[in-house]
Amino acid sequence: MEKNLTQIALFAALIAILGLVPKVDLMSGVPITAQSLGIMLCGTVLGARNGALAVLLFLFVTIAGLPLLSGGRGGFGVLAGPSVGYIIGFPIAAFVTGSIVEFWRVNVGVSAFVGAFIGGFVVLNILGIIGMSVMLDKTLPEAALLALPFAVGDTIKAAIAGMVTQAIARARPEALLSRA
Amino acid sequence: MSDTPAPLPVIKLDRACVTLQGRKVLRDITLTLSEPRIGIIGRNGSGKTTLLRLIAGLIAPTTGQVRVGSLNPAQDRKAMLGQLGILFQNPDHQILFPTVREELGFGLRQMGLSASEADARVLQMLAAEGRSAWADAPCHHLSQGQRHYLCLMAVVLMGPQTLLLDEPLAGLDLPTQARLSRRFACLPQRLITISHDPASVRDCDRVIWLEGGAIRADGAPAPVLTAFEAEMERIGGADADTDLSD
Amino acid sequence: MLTLTSPTRTFAHGLPAGAKLAVLALFTVALFAITAPLAMALCAALVACLALSCGRSFALTLVRSLRALVPFVVVLALWHLWLADPLGGLTIGLRLVTAVSAATLVTMTTPLSDMLTLFQSLLAPLARLGLQPKPLALALALMIRFIPVMLDRFGQLSQGWRARSARRIGWQVVMPATLAALDDAAHVAEALRARGGVA
DSSP states (O other), rough: HHHHEEEEEHHHHHHHHHSSSEEEESSSSEOOHHHHHHHHHHHHOOOHHHHHHHHHHHHHHHHHTOOTTTBBSSSSSHHHTTTTTHHHHHHHHHHHHHHHHHOSSSSSHHHHHHHHHHIIIIIIIHHHHHHHHHHHHHHHHHHHHGGGHHHHHHHHHHHHHHHHHHHHHHHGGGGOOOGO | OOOOOSSOOOOOEEEEEETTTEEEEEEEEEEEESHHHHEOOOOSSHHHHHHHHHHHHOOSSSSSEETTTTTTTOOOHHHHHTEEEEEEEEETTTTSSSHHHHHHHHHHTTTTHHHHHHHHHHHHHHHHHHHGGGSSSHHHGGGHHHHHHHHHHHHHHOOOEEEEEESSTTOHHHHHHHHHHHHHHHHHHHEEEESSSSHHHTTSSSSEEEEEEEEEEEHHHHHHHHHHHHHHHHHOOOOHOOOOOO | OOOSOOOOOGOOOOGGGHHHHHHHHHHHHHHHHOOOOOHHHHHHHHHHHHHHTTTTHHHHHHHHHGGGHHHHHHHHHHHHHHHOOOOHHHHHHHHHHHHHHHHHHHHTTTTTHHHHHHHHHGGGGGGTOOOOOHHHHHHHHHHHHHHHHHHHHHHHHHHHHHHOOSOOOOOHHHHHHHHHHHHHHHHHHHHHHHHTTTO
């Protein structure tokens, strides 16, 4: 019981710091904010339920007024802006990612990559695009165009989530709740 | 380990000051470091870790100059990698990769070696140290002392001429302390050891006492450490330390 | 950690958080119902006046927080100029800025603790479904307590990277950072259990 709670709290903190620290290099020279990677990792490492709860806790505090979203954003403004679909999508993405890793019991790196891709890329972008479509008064295909430039980077992020999860599985097999 | 045939570059600080978050952490540090074994002693909060980071080039001086040989450590980062290595206090805050092989190879690849060249050197060093079995081991499976060793190997592999050691023996059990100390004594590099414990720096050629961000004493170990220990005893005798440093 | 609440106290700081949120919700719904550019401009002006009435530095902070909208505004501008529908673009852009500004106004005039208390009371009915209030409060406190701790550790890992690499910090540091979160969670769970557990 305590372990669930502390993992949720600490991974919520992890998402926060990944938005606060400077961008990291994706691969020689391309910087990314690691926050969305953190959200994928909540799913791949903690599993569906705890991963989603960690993201929800993070959003709870951020919307209440702490500038923890990458770029120093926070408060109710994030729900009123064009990224609202993504914000709402974050916990859902973590849940989908975690579900795939929990139930598709192949090599954890593969499962984590696929989970992160389907949850953190496909599902998240569907919700994000719907959000942008509503907020910017554009059709869905038009909104999808706005999300397109980030597609390659996001796919690479999912691959990184796979690799990190695999490394964690090797280093701390007992800690990987998604495969407990 | 390779020998270092060339003379060690001199480390010069000229009125270097460091101000961090509004606080003056280092004031007017002027030093010329050329001895093979140098110790920097000070209590917690004296600025010694900042001094280490300054010499290593991880931070730049707010005013004043720092030079390692002819290089400016904060700016010539790539050249510095082969010049100066740092061993931080806590291996868990330093080990970045899951396996020993990857952790040891990281610095070499960052210096420009190809993955296969780096790997070859790593395996060569592990064999020379009698630790070939470590190659594919997860870093997590190493004991605390072994992790200190791992970090040392990772830094030495990059072939630096100077090594900065931050509290190298802190928190280790006595056998591990003895082993590591022996290892350090054999290293051909110049060693600059930062510590709050006089025992770690007693065998140095020169000891510098840092207090409140400034140099309090500088010279042979015996007199400096005697004065240091006396002062620490005096401070410890008073019931102070109630101020919040922020 | 600095919150988004404005330090200069305004008339709105004293108003109850729930009331402000309710008004904000209604206002935002109304904004999305409006189509006429003039009506939208009036709403924008209303929010601007509210912001200015809270002080010049307050209004400036609010405007600066709208930074994240700039790329969207630019895209909208280009898009609608291309479609030769500048008025439509202006209306949507105004709606965007007005909605976000109004929401930010509420955040800037409500202390974090008030907002958290409001959220927790809104979630109270869920206690019957298993979401207990005490664990939530504890999880909240732990999260906020550990943000500076983890920032510090990330800084040390970054330092370890920069000591061996001249290049910018790579994604690989996310791995030890994540491991550290797992380890800290285990230690804190142990400490909690030693002090009586969560219940």
